[in-house]
Amino acid sequence: MAKLELLQSLSGHKGIVWNVSWHPLGKIFASCGEDKIIKLWGKEGESWSTKTVLVDGHQRTIREVSWSPCGNFIASASFDGTTAVWDKKSGQFECNATLEGHENEVKSVAWSPSGQLLATCGRDKSVWVWEVAGEDEYVCEAVLNVHNQDVKKVAWHPSSDILASASYDNTVKMYKEDQSDNDWTCVATLQSHESTVWSLTFDKSGKRLATCSDDRTVKIWQEFGPDNQEGVNLEDRESIWKCVCTLSGYHTRCIYDITWCTSTGLIATACGDDIIRVFKETDDSDPNAPTFDLIHTKLNAHSQDVNCVKWNPSGNQELVSCSDNGEVKIWKFTEQ
């Protein structure tokens, strides 16, 4: 029997809490939302409490926060059209750089695994790649205009500089830098969802991607690279991504977020029906046509829509989630 046990319910935010992000070591996490503040939460003994509150960085909703791989920077994306980068050179987190360029709401921000690149996206349909050029200095490397609607989320491949974006245009796109001319280009379009793709998460290997959508399904995509064993034909030796599994019939409203645990391989989803669900790949799963079981349904996880779920990167099976009514919750997953 699998269970998701509530460790603690954290209050302090007002209104919608849109996003939570773990520090890479999993001992601190950040949360943000409608109240335009970022809260940093840490554990004291057995209980979690607010350690720091970052204010005055943004004039409108903070949609997403992202911790850099080194843990020394936090980037925040806001509906005010800017992305702020906070660092703790002075001993405490301060905003020392603001990235401007998007025409309106910035919806997502993500650091590359090396920490040298940042990606942002927004309602202006564009995806931007920024390079860390020096202390408090960020240079725009590319503006990618390949989606034809609002871009909801960006996520980096876990080990290489490949970027993925999810959009209101129902597709996912992937990008990488062409080594010959240093130009970023779209190298793949993942088309199968029937409505907005809200979020996406790579597995540990980076060979698979899970996406979630307003069409109430989760899709698992697999990379078929050059010289693949399955005999999938490629043009120009560029990898292609195929949808190898669709999880439908489980979610009853829009699915806002999805997180793939790098240590257990479990997938958790955040749904507009207020429920958190956990999926596990079956033991007899075919690598090219994988199957997943719903192993836990946490009814009433939140009082309203679950907006975000994130597994603790330390692999301790903790999960943090947030919802509309100022709610942030920490859970512990166990499987007997």
Place this chain on the structure above:
Amino acid sequence: MISFFSKLALKNTEKPPEIVQSAYMDKSASLQELGYKDDNDLRETIYDFLRTIRDPEKPSTLEDLKVVYEEGIFVKEPTEDKVPVLRVEYNPTVPHCSLATLIGLCIRIKIQRSLHHPVKLDIYIKKGAHTTEDEINKQINDKERIAAAMENPNLRNLVETCIADEG
């Protein structure tokens, strides 16, 4: 060359609006415990909220213009958590009505502010009643777009004016 000029006007002249929280969030409550006799009673309650919304252009209410109507409100199967699910259909006065999105936004905000218990809302234009209905339906059911729209001072003022109580 990439422009770093931000097109967003962010004059914060007004005091930011208070974030409204629902008073009653107990999800285990049945419709009866929430104070409704039955589905029909919930529909009538919702209709009462909607009928007085003012049209953004004309000096009439959505009821006068038959943009909203009682038969356009459906109580659907509740979620697994037993949260009531409501579908509201509305009928823009003309098929190319440029204010259809704003009306959808007014309907959603009015219901959210008026009800003091959780509810899931799906708002749709009456089938065939608008030339870009799919586009509008998608937009007015996207919570992120709604949240961002309500932070835009001009849009917010328009909504507030349309849904303000009489008197």
